[in-house]
């Protein structure tokens with residue numbers, strides 16, 4: 001699904017005007033859609049309280065107020081700053097709205113109020129003024145329902161961040177397409193339910209100015225997930241090798257391996273050190289086992305050219321061995337997770353250089369902590385959104401980066417990115433990351449390009465968790481994977 005950034009809103013606006021669609025016409029559709037949503041969702045409201053700002057977001061608010069009055073509702077209008085709106089369209093909308101205007105400071109919340117937030121939208125440039133923050137506090141502590149126009153005031157539409165205060169909306173009526181900041185945290189939480197209204201912007205304009213970031217969705221990888229050919233065999237359908245840690249840390253590799261098998265990898269092998277052979281053998285049936293202690297053993301393993309895909313990291317331990325193994329695997333497809341990521345904290349460029357040439361074949365799966373070890377400058381750069389951090393990292397590392405969290409972002413070196421939105425909070429459980437690594441390996445082994453494999457893995461991870469419901473453990477999660 002298309003996403004847009006706030007900058008694009010103004011560009012689309014002026015392109016519309018150039019192609020003969022006046023901005024005021026769009027504002028009218030937008031404002032009326034807000035009014036319709038308010039009447040539909042809160043028919044019992046005693047009063048609709050419209051808070052308006054100085055720009056076109058406020059303009060939408062005046063249109064909504066006018067439409068609500070025409071529908072017979074009681075409306076009160078409160079304006080953030082004194083004086084006229086700052087745009088021609090908003091001035092016209094204000095002039096056509098018969099509702100008396102009061103100062104924002106004068107608003108006293110009453111039971112039965114439904115608040116319509118039309119203060120700031122795509123044009124927010126800095127933290128909210130103190131008078132608006134005071135008003136938000138009043139609204140929020142009165143527990144009133146809030147409908148946000150386009151985006152909840154205070155949320156940055158590009159980063160999802162909140163500079164100084166923001167409303168918590170129950171419903172956001174947004175226009176044309178969702179904004180990136182409504183998918184990233186905490187913006188997603190502040191948006192409440194999201195309703196996207198087609199206000200008549202031509203699709204060609206929307207596509208021209210849409211972001212290269214989209215919502216993660218099966219459409220990203222569907223063309224690679226066809227049925228198996230009749231003459232398929234286990235090697236052609238994805239041979240995957242997962243490296244195990246020592247005897248007491250071998251569970252993580254088994255979780256990854258079991259998830260991969262469940263997700264359709266044809267042949268899954270655990271490569272374990274001698275000390276972990278027995279414990280792995282005791283816990284596995286369909287998964288093969290192979291003894292790999294050191295670089296010599298690994299070199300022997302790699303002589304088998306059918307083995308093209310590997311997972312290194314879960315439970316593996318941080319250190320030289322992880323680093324040496326990763327570099328030895330640089331001509332193969334590799335999912336690098338957990339400890340193996342941290343192992344490159346002192347010399348990340350060794351990893352990035354090793355995978356620099358040829359097709360993208362490395363998937364990195366850091367959470368925020370691991371990310372900051374490999375990319376400390378990007379992690380510290382507050383100007384970047386989570387999407388931008390992942391995009392810069394992917395470019396630098398010549399890898400697909402899965403930057404994990406409740407709003408996981410997947411980015412590739414070419415600048416493509418998706419935001420995943422199907423993960424329930426229950427996924428934050430021990431071993432969940434190992435299952436995700438296994439899913440990545442499974443799709444990579446089945447010849448999905450790295451970006452598609454990563455997107456599919458993250459989505460199926462969330463999908464399985466949703467179906468598993470409450471009381472989630474990593475073992476249980478695996479049983480709910482359906483590909």
Ligand SMILES: NC(=O)C1=CN([C@@H]2O[C@H](COP(=O)(O)OP(=O)(O)OC[C@H]3O[C@@H](n4cnc5c(N)ncnc54)[C@H](OP(=O)(O)O)[C@@H]3O)[C@@H](O)[C@H]2O)[C@@H](O)CC1
Pocket residue numbers: 009010012013016023026027028030053054055056057058059060086087119120121122123124125126127128129149150151175199
């Ligand atoms: N196709 C379209 O484009 C359509 C767009 N539509 C609507 O337009 C909205 C975008 O409108 P917009 O660009 O006028 O921006 P908006 O959010 O109203 O604010 C700008 C004003 O606020 C000010 N300001 C900003 N931050 C501030 C702060 N923290 N504290 C104080 N002031 C601050 C800023 O001042 P400045 O930064 O310039 O000094 C400027 O005066 C969009 O979200 C949608 O609702 C619809 O009508 C349908 C068609």
Ligand SMILES: [K+]
Pocket residue numbers: 057117118119120121148149150151152153
């Ligand atoms: K708003």
